[in-house]
Amino acid sequence: MTGAWVAVDSGQTGLRLVSGQLSGNGPGFAYRQGDPVATITEAVRIAALDAGLSDPVDVACLGLTCYPDDPADRTRLGAAIIETLQAKEVRLCEDMVTAHAGALRHGDGVVLAAGTGVVCLAVGDDVYRKIGGEGHLLGDAGGGFAIGRAGLSAVLAAADGRGPATALTAVAEQHFGSVSRMAQRIHRTTAPVATIAAFAPEVFAAAERKDPVAGEIVANAAADLACTIAAAVRVLDRSVPVACTGRVFQTGELMMAPLRKRLARLAPAARLVPPDGDPLAGAIRLATGEPGRYARLMSVHHAVKSVPVAKETTVDSRLPFPPGALLVSCQAQPGNPLHGPLPMARMAAAAAAGGARAIRANGPADIAAICSEVDLPVLGINKIACPDGVFITPTFADAAAVVRAGASMVAIDGTARPRPGGESLGEQIRRIHEELDVPVLADVDNLASGAAARAAGADVIATTLSGYTGGPVPDGPDIDLVSALVARLDCPVVAEGRYRSAQDVRAAVDAGAYAVVVGTAITNPMAITTQLAKAMS
Structure with a gap:
């Protein structure tokens, strides 16, 4: 190529x-x-x-x-x-x-990759079987993390009399300070898996110096790796080449000798061969x-080719507002005299009278009040204080709450920032579609997150978070992002964020926006007054 x-x-x-x-x-x-x-x-x-x-x-x-x-x-x-x-x-x-493609370039066989973790792949005539690869919490026996952890555990055991003395103690103190505080230091590190795995070379070095504790750790690791290889060889059920790759095997015969000995008993059909290359190769x-076979x-x-949005846009039939619609965001934060369901419902009624085609509102209480006041669809969000970064409807449960309150569409944070609870963006969107049966609007901050959110299943992409995920907040709306999203995506793009004038709205429409959301400039007299008062001074 x-x-x-x-x-x-x-x-x-x-x-x-x-x-x-x-x-x-x-x-x-x-x-x-x-x-x-x-x-x-x-x-x-x-x-x-x-x-x-x-x-x-x-x-x-x-x-x-x-x-x-x-x-x-x-x-x-x-x-x-x-x-x-x-x-x-x-x-x-x-x-x-x-790893397999790099280690065995010319045929079938088994490749064991042992770095921080451990994974094995057996490839045969029409057989592809993964062995291991469960991660450090549930597997990775014999890998760098397991070896490093065993070495540090041996140091702690020696310190309180649960285990024999070991030369690893002095080495661990060089890395982490006094043994009495070592455990806490390791638990508090930002990358504990990498930190613990980085101690594995010290275990190998101590084993080479004939430290019996380190030698036993290496022997046990070799036994674990041999069990993984044997399971893969049994899958192919014939004599097969076996290549071992990864940092664990950079020790040479220190690991290979006990591995070879154990493997001869567990899997006689295994033929150990040197790897042709590493996983990067x-x-x-x-x-x-x-x-090929992989x-x-x-x-x-x-990559999706840019196409004219008018010809290629896919619009969900459940989308509750038409193209060219003005949506009004009715939100007031605590500390604003208009904060609360009743003022927001009256604000929504005023927006409806002025020609708004939908309302964007926050929280079940405000949404329920607005739905009882106006006959307009509500785009619901649920802002939740979240230390991990995502706060606009961060979980499925938050989305379900606004739908129960009457929202006919849900807006969620569609950026690449960490999400709480381990739920991925794609999983959250899938559950909203399947369990709540409403369309999803993803609030994004840039083109990459917009493309990723659309790929994850979002029905509409909005520029709401442009300028709010790092760096100074721009004064005006991000028209360039609207244009870029329209050119890239096959779904409606909604312009939102710092739209304050008729000229701003017109610019968004000219850039291809399906609809425009305006909030502060219509529904927050406190912020408008503050801005004008500053101009007076």
Whole structure:
């Protein structure tokens, strides 16, 4: 394949990216960081910047330790990576796939990848079987995290008399200070998995120096890895080549000797062979050539060509307002004299009398009052204080509350920021569609999050959060974002955020906006008065 390409190997400890002669690194993956799609995308962005990558690419292949199991999340991730790398095509797969493609270039067999975690892939005539890969909480026996954890646990056991003395104690104190405070320091680190896995090389070094405790940890790790390999060999049920790759095997015979000995008893059909390359080499292979037999293990995504919105826009039949509609946002925060259901209901009535075609309102109480006052559809939101970043209808339960109050459509935060409770954007949208049967509007802050939210299933995209997720807030509306979203997406785009005049609204319509939401300029006399009073002074 000719043309520019990008290959990525993403693990729990770090992410590596290459593109021709360029290379860069990004942070490792951790589920505790929130939305996996946002986490992966940000790591790729950092690595691309580190590499100095600026030109568009034809194909990008990503081998991920955190490959999303939800198809909607894979679609969302594909769209986000296309936007981040300016890629025409993105190929996503588990890291076991790139590990296999790199280690066994010429045929079937078993590849065991053991870095921070552990995963194994058996590929045969028409057999593709994953063994392991459950992560550090439920699996990864024999991997770097497990070895590092066992070493640190041995240090703590030696300190309080539960275990024998070990040379690992002095090394651990060099890393973490006094043993008495070591556990707390590790628990409080921002990346505990990577921190613990980073101690594994010290365990190997101590084992090489004949420390019996470290030697036993390495032997146990070899036994665990042999069990994983044996399970994969049994799947193929014949003599097969087995390649071992990953940082755990950079120790050479220290790990391979006990592994070979244990494997001879557990899986005589296993033929240990040196790997042809590492997982990054496999990602390069799958980015620069056809996937071949690995195609069934990949998720492939293509850039959407920009088309005229009038010809290609898909409008959900349940959308409660027509094209060209003015929506009025009736919201008043605590501290505003108009805060409360009754004032908001009267404000909505005034907006309806002036020609509003729908109302955007916050919270079940205000929505119920507005629905009883005016015969207009209500676009419901539920602002919830959330330390993780997302606060506009952050969960399905918050969406359900506004629908029960009478909202005929739900607006949710569609940015890439972390979401509470582990629920992905795609899962939240799917549940709203299936369980509440209402359309979903995603409030976004940029083109990438708009494309990802549409890919996740949002029916309408709004520019509501442009300027509110970092940096100074602009004075005027983001007309450029409206234009970019209209050109990219196949769904209605609603303009919202700092629309204060008839000229602003007209500019949004000219840019292709399906509808426009105006709030403060109509429904917040306190903010308007404050602005005018400042002008007087």
